Amino acid sequence: MTVDAATDAGSGAARRPPSPGTVPSVVDGAGMLDPSRSVRASITQASLERAFTILMAIAAVGFGAANTTSFFRQLPFLDPFWGPATASVVALSLLAVGASAALQRCAQAAQAACALLFLVALVTFPLTVRDALPPAQSPWPWWLCNVGTIAASLSFASWRAAVYNVIVPVVFVLLRLSPAGGSAGIVRAFQDGAYTATLGIAALVLIVVLRRAAAAVDAAQATAVRRYARAMREHATEVERVQVDAIVHDSVLTTLLSAARADTVEARTLAARMARNAVDHLAAAAADGPGRDPLVPFPAFRQRIVDSLTTLAAPVEVRSCPAEGPAMPSSAADALASATLQAAVNSVQHAGSDVTRWVTVESDGPTVRVELADDGVGFDPGTVPSERLGVRRSILERMAAAGGVADVVTAPGAGTRVVLSWPDPGPVTDVRIDVDAVGGGPA
Known part of the structure; x- marks a missing residue:
C-alpha cells in the first residue's frame, strides 16, 4: 500500500517550498525548528586551510614555470651536474606542493619540504656556480624566494616561520654581494632583500591573523552548538513537564467545577467518578518515574x-x-x-x-x-x-x-x-558512517 501526501493540518493548505531568497528552516523529530541545521559558518579553519593549500599550489607551479627561462639562461654559468641537480630537486618539491591541492592531508608536509629544500638550494647556490654570473642577472632562486617564505609560513610554527622569513632575505643579500650571485652592489642587494622580506613578513602576518580568526569562529560555533543542544534538551523537558502539569491541572479543576455545580444525584455521581479519575491520574503521574516503561x-x-x-x-x-x-x-x-x-x-x-x-x-x-x-x-x-x-x-x-x-x-x-x-544486536565492528543528514544531503 502507499501512504499519500497530506496537507498541513494546522492551515489546511498544501505544503509549499520556501520562497526565493529565504533560508529554509528544518523541522526536527520533535517538530521544533532547528536553526543549527540551516546556518553554516562563513569561514572555518578547514575551509581556510583548503584555500591556503590551493593558492600555495598555484603559486608554486606558476612561479616554478615562470622561472624556467631564467634557469636555462644561467645554465652556461652553472656546474654541469650540480646546477641541474639542485634545480631538479627544487622543481620536484614545487610539483609536490602543486599536487597537494588534491591531497589535503599531504599539504603541510609538501610545503615544509619545499621550504627546506629551497633554503638548502639558496645557501648552496655558490657551490653550483662554475663561472660568476653577470651583474644584470639575478640568481635563479630569486624568483622563488617568496614561494619558500610563504610555504614556511603555512607549514611551520609562527616563530619558526618568522625566523625563516629573516634568514632567506639575509642569505640572498649575501649571495647577491658575492661573485657567484653577480656582485650586484650593496644598493641593489639590499633592495632585493628588502623586497623579499616585506612580502614574506606580510604574508606571514596575514596567515597568522586569518588562522586565529578562523579558530575563534570555530570555537564560537562549537560553543553555540553545545549551548543550543543543551537548551533544546532543557526546553523539551520543560515542555513535557508543562504538558503533564496542564493535564493534571485541567483534570482537577474540571472535577472541582463539576462538584461545585452538582445539584442532582446524577451530577453528584458524575462528580464523584471524575474525582476518582483525577485521584488516579495524580497517583499515576506521581508514580511514573524513570523506571516505569510500559x-x-x-x-x-x-x-x-x-x-x-x-x-x-x-x-x-x-x-x-x-x-x-x-x-x-x-x-x-x-x-x-x-x-x-x-x-x-x-x-x-x-x-x-x-x-x-x-x-x-x-x-x-x-x-x-x-x-x-x-x-x-x-x-x-x-x-x-x-x-x-x-x-x-x-x-x-x-x-x-x-x-x-x-x-x-x-x-x-x-x-x-x-x-x-x-534492541542493539551488540558491538558493531564495521561502522559505516556518522553523518548529520539523510536522503540526499545534510539536513
Whole structure:
C-alpha cells in the first residue's frame, strides 16, 4: 500500500517550498525548528586551510614555470651536474606542493619540504656556480624566494616561520654581494632583500591573523552548538513537564467545577467518578518515574509507523509490515517511530524529485527492524560538517538512548538507507558512517 501526501493540518493548505531568497528552516523529530541545521559558518579553519593549500599550489607551479627561462639562461654559468641537480630537486618539491591541492592531508608536509629544500638550494647556490654570473642577472632562486617564505609560513610554527622569513632575505643579500650571485652592489642587494622580506613578513602576518580568526569562529560555533543542544534538551523537558502539569491541572479543576455545580444525584455521581479519575491520574503521574516503561503492543507500534508517514508531503510505500511482533517498551517504540519519521522527513526534503520511498518493518524474535530507504541522489558522508546535529540527535543518539542502533548507508547517486534496530544486536565492528543528514544531503 502507499501512504499519500497530506496537507498541513494546522492551515489546511498544501505544503509549499520556501520562497526565493529565504533560508529554509528544518523541522526536527520533535517538530521544533532547528536553526543549527540551516546556518553554516562563513569561514572555518578547514575551509581556510583548503584555500591556503590551493593558492600555495598555484603559486608554486606558476612561479616554478615562470622561472624556467631564467634557469636555462644561467645554465652556461652553472656546474654541469650540480646546477641541474639542485634545480631538479627544487622543481620536484614545487610539483609536490602543486599536487597537494588534491591531497589535503599531504599539504603541510609538501610545503615544509619545499621550504627546506629551497633554503638548502639558496645557501648552496655558490657551490653550483662554475663561472660568476653577470651583474644584470639575478640568481635563479630569486624568483622563488617568496614561494619558500610563504610555504614556511603555512607549514611551520609562527616563530619558526618568522625566523625563516629573516634568514632567506639575509642569505640572498649575501649571495647577491658575492661573485657567484653577480656582485650586484650593496644598493641593489639590499633592495632585493628588502623586497623579499616585506612580502614574506606580510604574508606571514596575514596567515597568522586569518588562522586565529578562523579558530575563534570555530570555537564560537562549537560553543553555540553545545549551548543550543543543551537548551533544546532543557526546553523539551520543560515542555513535557508543562504538558503533564496542564493535564493534571485541567483534570482537577474540571472535577472541582463539576462538584461545585452538582445539584442532582446524577451530577453528584458524575462528580464523584471524575474525582476518582483525577485521584488516579495524580497517583499515576506521581508514580511514573524513570523506571516505569510500559510495553507497547506490536500492532499499535505498526499503526503508529503507518499513521506518522501520512503527514508527509510525498508518498511512502509500505512494502513489508507484519501484523504480529514482539511488544516493546514505550521508550523504544517512541524512538523507532520518531527516528523513522525523521528519516522520512529528511528524504522528502533532500532526496530530490521523482524519488521512490519505501519503508519495511521486520521482527525476528525480540528484535524489531525498521528500514526507511529511497532511490534519490544520496550524498557523500565526508562532506557533512561535524557540527550538524540533525541525524546525530534525532536518529543516532535517540536510538542509542533507547538501547537500539541506527545505521545510515548512502553514496552519491546511490540513494539512502536508514536501518533502525532494537534492541542493539551488540558491538558493531564495521561502522559505516556518522553523518548529520539523510536522503540526499545534510539536513
